[in-house]
Amino acid sequence: MFSAVESYAGDPILSMVGQFAQDPRSGKVNLGIGLYYDEQGRIPQMRAVARAKAVLHEEQVPCTYLPMEGDEAYRRTVQRFLFAGQDGDHIATIQTLGGSGALKVGADFLKRYFPDSEVWVSDPTWENHVSIFEGAGFKVHRYPYFDPATHGVDFAGMLACFESLPAGSIVLLHPCCHNPTGCDPDRDQWAQLIELIVRRKLIPFVDMAYWGFGEGLDEDAYVVRTLAGRLKAGLICNSFSKIFSLYGERCGSLSVICSHSEEAERVLGQLKFTVRRNYSSPPSHGARIVSTVLQTPALCAEWQAELDEMRTRMQIMRKRLFSLLQSELPGEDFSYLLRQRGMFAYTGLSAGQVAELRETHAVYMLGSGRICVAGANENNVQQIASAIAAVV
Numbered sequence: 001m002f003s004a005v006e007s008y009a010g011d012p013i014l015s016m017v018g019q020f021a022q023d024p025r026s027g028k029v030n031l032g033i034g035l036y037y038d039e040q041g042r043i044p045q046m047r048a049v050a051r052a053k054a055v056l057h058e059e060q061v062p063c064t065y066l067p068m069e070g071d072e073a074y075r076r077t078v079q080r081f082l083f084a085g086q087d088g089d090h091i092a093t094i095q096t097l098g099g100s101g102a103l104k105v106g107a108d109f110l111k112r113y114f115p116d117s118e119v120w121v122s123d124p125t126w127e128n129h130v131s132i133f134e135g136a137g138f139k140v141h142r143y144p145y146f147d148p149a150t151h152g153v154d155f156a157g158m159l160a161c162f163e164s165l166p167a168g169s170i171v172l173l174h175p176c177c178h179n180p181t182g183c184d185p186d187r188d189q190w191a192q193l194i195e196l197i198v199r200r201k202l203i204p205f206v207d208m209a210y211w212g213f214g215e216g217l218d219e220d221a222y223v224v225r226t227l228a229g230r231l232k233a234g235l236i237c238n239s240f241s242k243i244f245s246l247y248g249e250r251c252g253s254l255s256v257i258c259s260h261s262e263e264a265e266r267v268l269g270q271l272k273f274t275v276r277r278n279y280s281s282p283p284s285h286g287a288r289i290v291s292t293v294l295q296t297p298a299l300c301a302e303w304q305a306e307l308d309e310m311r312t313r314m315q316i317m318r319k320r321l322f323s324l325l326q327s328e329l330p331g332e333d334f335s336y337l338l339r340q341r342g343m344f345a346y347t348g349l350s351a352g353q354v355a356e357l358r359e360t361h362a363v364y365m366l367g368s369g370r371i372c373v374a375g376a377n378e379n380n381v382q383q384i385a386s387a388i389a390a391v392v
C-alpha cells in the first residue's frame with residue numbers, strides 16, 4: 001500500500017541535534033540549533049517560570065480542553081503585551097502551538113481567502129518557512145535579503161523586489177534578530193518598507209521568535225507595533241519558546257490585524273475553524289505559565305531582567321568571538337559579528353569548512369554557516385575561534 005512513500009531526508013536543523021548527541025567526543029560544541037544555553041552550557045529554567053509553576057501547582061486548575069482559540073487570559077495578556085496596550089479591537093489574537101503553529105494556522109487561513117496570492121520570503125530564511133507555506137498550498141519565492149559582500153541587508157534589492165510585487169502578495173518578515181543571518185534593517189529602512197507595504201497593498205506576515213534578544217522588548221517590537229497602528233491587514237506571530245526557555249510547551253500566538261472590530265470577530269471565527277480542523281485546541285500548561293508571568297508584576301519584572309541577562313550574555317559572546325578571531329586572523333574582518341544581532345550570526349563559512357569544523361574540531365553549526373552564539377561560553381569560545389581560524 002505504502003510502497004510509493006519516499007523516505008524523508010530529515011530536517012537539517014533537527015537532525016543535527018541527534019547527530020550531536022551521538023558524537024562521543026568530550027569537547028564537542030553545539031552552535032547548531034537555536035536554543036539558548038547559559039554560561040554553563042545548560043538550557044536554563046527561568047526563575048520567573050519556576051515561580052509561576054509553583055503558583056499553578058498550588059492552584060490545581062483542572063486540565064480540561066481549552067477553547068479552539070486558546071486560553072482567554074493568555075490571549076488578552078499576550079495581545080496587550082505585544083501591542084503595548086494599543087486598542088486591540090481590530091486585532092484577532094489566538095494562542096498557537098509555538099511560532100510554527102501560528103505560521104501554519106495563518107498560512108491555511110490566508111490560502112482560503114487569498115488563494116491566488118503568492119508568498120515571498122527572505123533569501124535566506126528559516127527553511128521551515130518555505131515548507132510551511134508550500135504545505136499550505138502556496139507558491140513560495142525569495143526576495144533579496146542578505147548581501148555577502150557587506151554581511152548585511154541588501155536593502156536596495158529588497159525594496160526593488162517589494163516594489164514589483166502585485167497587490168495581495170504575502171511578504172514574510174522577521175521584525176528583529178533575523179534567522180539565520182542576524183541582520184536587520186534599521187529604523188529608517190523599516191519605515192520605508194512599511195510605507196511601501198501599505199502603498200502596494202502587500203500582506204505582511206511577521207514572524208517574531210527572538211523578541212527581546214536584539215535590543216530589548218520595546219525596541220524589538222517596533223515593527224510589530226508600527227504595523228498594528230498603520231495596517232488594515234497583516235499577520236503577526238510570536239513564539240515564547242526561546243524567550244521563556246519553554247521550547248517543549250509550544251507557546252505562541254497569532255494576531256490578525258483587521259480593519260475594524262466586526263471584521264476581527266469574523267476573522268477570529270475562521271481562525272478557530274482552522275484550529276479545529278488541524279488540532280482542535282491548544283495545550284494549556286505552558287500558556288498558563290506565560291500568562292501568570294506576564295500578569296504578575298513581580299514575575300514579569302523578574303522575567304524581563306532574566307531576558308536582559310540572556311541578551312547581554314549573547315552580546316558578550318559576540319564580542320569575545322570577534323576579538324579572539326581578530327587576533328587569530330588579523331587579516332580578516334569579523335566585525336559583522338558585532339553588527340549582527342540576536343541569537344544567530346552568519347559566518348559566510350562554506351559547507352566544506354562547516355563539515356571540517358564538525359569532523360575535525362567537533363564544532364557543530366548549520367551547513368549555511370549559521371552559528372547560534374548562545375552555544376558559546378567562556379569555556380569553549382577560544383576553542384571555537386581556533387577551530388574557525390584553522391579552517392578559514
Ligand code: LMR
Binds near residue numbers: 013034
Ligand atoms: C532554529 O532555527 O534553530 C530554531 O528555530 C529551531 C527550529 O525549530 O528550527
